[in-house]
Amino acid sequence: MVKFPEAEARKFRNIFVCKKCKSKVRANNMKVIQGKVTCRKCSSPRLRTVRKK
Ligand SMILES: [Zn+2]
Secondary structure, three states: OOOOHHHHHHHHOOEEEEOOOOOEEEOOHHHHHOOOOOOOOOOOOOEEEOOOO
């Protein structure tokens, strides 16, 4: 359903939160999905989007 990168970027703002240390990481959406982005602090690849609800 989500096919447009612009809409995706707007939706998630390309900002992710580390599940481990909860620091914010700004990264490309596709890279995070592919697991290429890791947390700067704890280098964990487990990231989630900012939106909780
Ligand atoms: Zn972290």
